[in-house]
Amino acid sequence: MKIAIVEDDINMRKSLEIAMAEYPHFEVHTFKNPKDALKKLDESFELIISDINMPGMDGIEFAKTLAGKYEIIFITGNATLSKAIESIQLGVKDFLLKPFEIETLVAAIERSATVQKKAKKAAPKCTLKSGSFLGTSPALEKLLSYIHKAARTDASILLLGESGVGKEVFACHIHEKSSRFDKPFIAINMAAIPENLIESELFGFEKGSFTDAIETKIGQFELASGGTLFLDEIAEMPYSLQAKLLRVLQEREIRRLGSSKSIKIDVRIICATNANLQQNIQDGKFREDLYYRLNTIPLIIPPLRERREEILSIATSVLGQNCIQYNFCSKSFNDEAKAALQLYTWPGNIRELISVVERAAILSDGDCIGVSDLFLEARGFGRI
Numbered sequence: 161m162k163i164a165i166v167e168d169d170i171n172m173r174k175s176l177e178i179a180m181a182e183y184p185h186f187e188v189h190t191f192k193n194p195k196d197a198l199k200k201l202d203e204s205f206e207l208i209i210s211d212i213n214m215p216g217m218d219g220i221e222f223a224k225t226l227a228g229k230y231e232i233i234f235i236t237g238n239a240t241l242s243k244a245i246e247s248i249q250l251g252v253k254d255f256l257l258k259p260f261e262i263e264t265l266v267a268a269i270e271r272s273a274t275v276q277k278k279a280k281k282a283a284p285k286c287t288l289k290s291g292s293f294l295g296t297s298p299a300l301e302k303l304l305s306y307i308h309k310a311a312r313t314d315a316s317i318l319l320l321g322e323s324g325v326g327k328e329v330f331a332c333h334i335h336e337k338s339s340r341f342d343k344p345f346i347a348i349n350m351a352a353i354p355e356n357l358i359e360s361e362l363f364g365f366e367k368g369s370f371t372d373a374i375e376t377k378i379g380q381f382e383l384a385s386g387g388t389l390f391l392d393e394i395a396e397m398p399y400s401l402q403a404k405l406l407r408v409l410q411e412r413e414i415r416r417l418g419s420s421k422s423i424k425i426d427v428r429i430i431c432a433t434n435a436n437l438q439q440n441i442q443d444g445k446f447r448e449d450l451y452y453r454l455n456t457i458p459l460i461i462p463p464l465r466e467r468r469e470e471i472l473s474i475a476t477s478v479l480g481q482n483c484i485q486y487n488f489c490s491k492s493f494n495d496e497a498k499a500a501l502q503l504y505t506w507p508g509n510i511r512e513l514i515s516v517v518e519r520a521a522i523l524s525d526g527d528c529i530g531v532s533d534l535f536l537e538a539r540g541f542g543r544i
């Protein structure tokens with residue numbers, strides 16, 4: 161971990177340098193004033209430990225110049241309450257009063273590093289493996305052409321479609337085709353998070369902001385910084401939070417719960433729902449102003465039964481993947497099975513198709529999959 165120490169007092173600077181040399185996992189660089197540090201600071205530094213009272217630029221000015229780009233710990237000989245408050249407002253992680261034991265400083269460093277590590281660990285990438293995107297029908301090709309145009313911009317996208325049509329897959333695809341492809345892609349399902357936790361999940365909270373807030377939590381908006389935030393099942397977002405989301409999207413900044421500091425965010429928003437949002441607006445469940453903000457580019461993903469021409473190619477490709485995955489000799493569908501696959505209505509769309517094919521691959525005898533291996537009757541599919 162690369163750390164910058166900014167301290168004008170030569171004795172303090174040298175003694176910190178010597179003491180920190182005992183901790184080889186810290187790579188420490190010392191500077192006698194903020195101006196020298198600013199010349200050398202780059203992205204490889206993870207933490208700054210700075211004195212407050214220094215001639216020229218003081219620690220507070222220094223922290224303001226850094227504008228939240230680094231974690232900061234202040235070390236000071238004369239702490240005043242106003243300085244402490246100002247530091248907290250600037251997002252400074254810790255405030256140590258000189259003289260302090262080196263272990264106290266190391267503990268403070270470790271605390272800040274934990275927050276950082278958590279932030280990194282919780283920032284997953286898009287799960288879609290490149291080349292695994294399936295779909296060749298004219299309806300899908302048209303959709304993909306819109307997607308590729310929209311991906312180049314930061315415009316909000318609303319993905320609409322039945323369950324299992326691939327809304328999350330498309331969201332991933334948009335992210336991968338955008339200039340944000342190497343930054344986090346974070347998906348949050350509004351229906352999967354208890355209503356009272358959605359706000360802190362999205363915006364995070366400061367340590368101590370409520371009884372259970374034993375440490376600072378970074379919200380998904382911050383974790384997705386530079387990347388894409390996919391808000392799935394957006395219709396499930398509590399009404400009370402919808403106004404807050406709208407404000408965040410308009411002002412492009414968030415505030416962690418319990419903090420008065422605004423944090424700039426650079427996040428592309430993609431939302432998805434299988435609900436009828438216009439109906440929800442009429443029923444007073446969804447804010448119309450938020451709807452217009454999210455709906456810059458609405459993309460409707462057609463259900464599988466409206467793109468029947470691609471059912472067989474998807475089924476064959478999934479079957480091939482299953483045979484490799486389970487170490488089976490290659491299998492294929494007979495004509496009757498192919499006809500059934502094409503005639504069935506697929507209410508569960510691609511998700512259902514994938515599961516039907518996987519089960520057939522596992523339960524069928526030999527290398528030929530017949531209609532009975534598909535078990536479509538159990539799903540209400542009549543005789544053909």
Ligand SMILES: Nc1ncnc2c1ncn2[C@@H]1O[C@H](COP(=O)(O)OP(=O)(O)OP(=O)(O)O)[C@@H](O)[C@H]1O
Pocket residue numbers: 292293294295321322323324325326327328329330434510511514
């Ligand atoms: N075009 C596609 N190519 C490859 N896999 C796909 C495609 N579309 C969907 N899938 C697969 O189908 C399943 C369902 O897709 P996904 O979760 O994106 O659907 P969804 O529209 O978000 O559904 P829900 O509304 O139920 O959340 C996933 O396993 C996904 O990998």
Ligand SMILES: [Mg+2]
Pocket residue numbers: 327328392
């Ligand atoms: Mg989904």
